Amino acid sequence: MLDKNGIAKRIxxxxxxxxxxxxxxxxxxxxxxxxxxDISVEFQSENGILGMGPFPFxxxxxxxxxxxxxxxxxxxxxxxxxxxxxxxxMIRGKHVDLTILGAMExxxxxxxxxxxxxxxxxxxxxxxxxxxxSAENIIVAMMHTNRAxxxxxxxxxxLPLTGVGCVKKIVTNLAVLEVVEGGFLLLERAPGVTVDxxxxxxxxxxxxxGEVIEMNV
Numbered sequence: 500m501l502d503k504n505g506i507a508k509r510i511x512x513x514x515x516x517x518x519x520x521x522x523x524x525x526x527x528x529x530x531x532x533x534x535x536x537d538i539s540v541e542f543q544s545e546n547g548i549l550g551m552g553p554f555p556f557x558x559x560x561x562x563x564x565x566x567x568x569x570x571x572x573x574x575x576x577x578x579x580x581x582x583x584x585x586x587x588x589m590i591r592g593k594h595v596d597l598t599i600l601g602a603m604e605x606x607x608x609x610x611x612x613x614x615x616x617x618x619x620x621x622x623x624x625x626x627x628x629x630x631x632x633s634a635e636n637i638i639v640a641m642m643h644t645n646r647a648x649x650x651x652x653x654x655x656x657x658l659p660l661t662g663v664g665c666v667k668k669i670v671t672n673l674a675v676l677e678v679v680e681g682g683f684l685l686l687e688r689a690p691g692v693t694v695d696x697x698x699x700x701x702x703x704x705x706x707x708x709g710e711v712i713e714m715n716v
Contacts, residue, residue, distance in 0.1 A: 500673060500689050500691060500692055501673075501690075501714075503526050505672070506672060507529035507530045507532065509714055510530050510599055510670050513597070514534050514597065516539055517538075517539060517596075519541045519589075519594060519597075520540060521542075521544070521545065521595045522544065522551070523600035524567060525568070525601035525640070526640040528554075528566060528568060531551060531552065531553050543590075543595060545567050545583070545586045545626035545630070546565070547582055548564075548566070548572075548579070549578065549579050549581075549589075550577055551574065552575040552578075554572060554573070555571055587629055590629050590634075591629060591632075591633050593635065595630075596636060598636065598637045599637075599638050600630065600637060600640070601613055601639070602651070602669075603651065604653055604657065605639055605641070605669055605678075606656045607654055607678070607681075608664055609665055609667070609678040610662065610665075611631060611637075611639065611656070611660070612657075612659060613661050614628075614661050615659045617659070627661045628662065637662075637666050638666075638667065638669070639670070641669065641671055642671060643697075643700045643701070649702075650700055650703075652683055654702060654704070666678050673697050673700055674686075674688050676705075683701060684706045685697060685705055685707050685711050687714045688714065689714055690714060690716070694711055
């Protein structure tokens with residue numbers, strides 16, 4: 500089973516040379532720490548920065564340099580800063596190659612709910628709706644179940660939707676899954692996790708074809 504850093508390490512393997520990548524709040528922000536050093540990647544944050552680096556070491560934080568989740572970050576040489584209008588023009592214009600988001604729920608048809616729980620106060624949707632409406636390659640980083648042990652990979656989302664039929668791939672603490680016609684195709688299992696455990700933790704239709712390899716993280 501993976502922890503949050505393990506999920507980020509596995510997703511980092513999906514990042515290719517030359518990609519422009521948007522990292523959502525939570526687990527996705529950790530991905531920047533694990534991208535291979537032999538490739539060039541530009542991380543974008545919708546609050547107006549292109550060229551984010553890893554998180555700063557303790558004591559080296561710059562309070563004026565933050566990501567969309569208000570976490571302190573670093574900037575790589577050549578990084579640029581711009582207003583939100585320019586940032587969202589980049590997103591809506593489909594200039595981002597990969598979007599990595601967290602989620603509360605994902606449905607077997609690729610629907611995602613990641614912004615609101617009814618009855619709980621939220622500041623707003625942020626950039627999530629723009630990202631899922633514009634991105635063509637969306638990977639979700641999430642825990643497979645909630646704190647009560649209930650599946651977050653569902654037949655149908657119960658929470659207000661952020662986007663419809665947009666998720667391509669999901670990496671959880673238990674597995675890597677691809678959203679295909681008919682459900683979640685199980686691609687890889689986390690170290691020490693069995694296929695039966697993944698079946699039990701998945702409410703949506705789980706598709707298994709042949710032997711499921713163990714993740715390399």
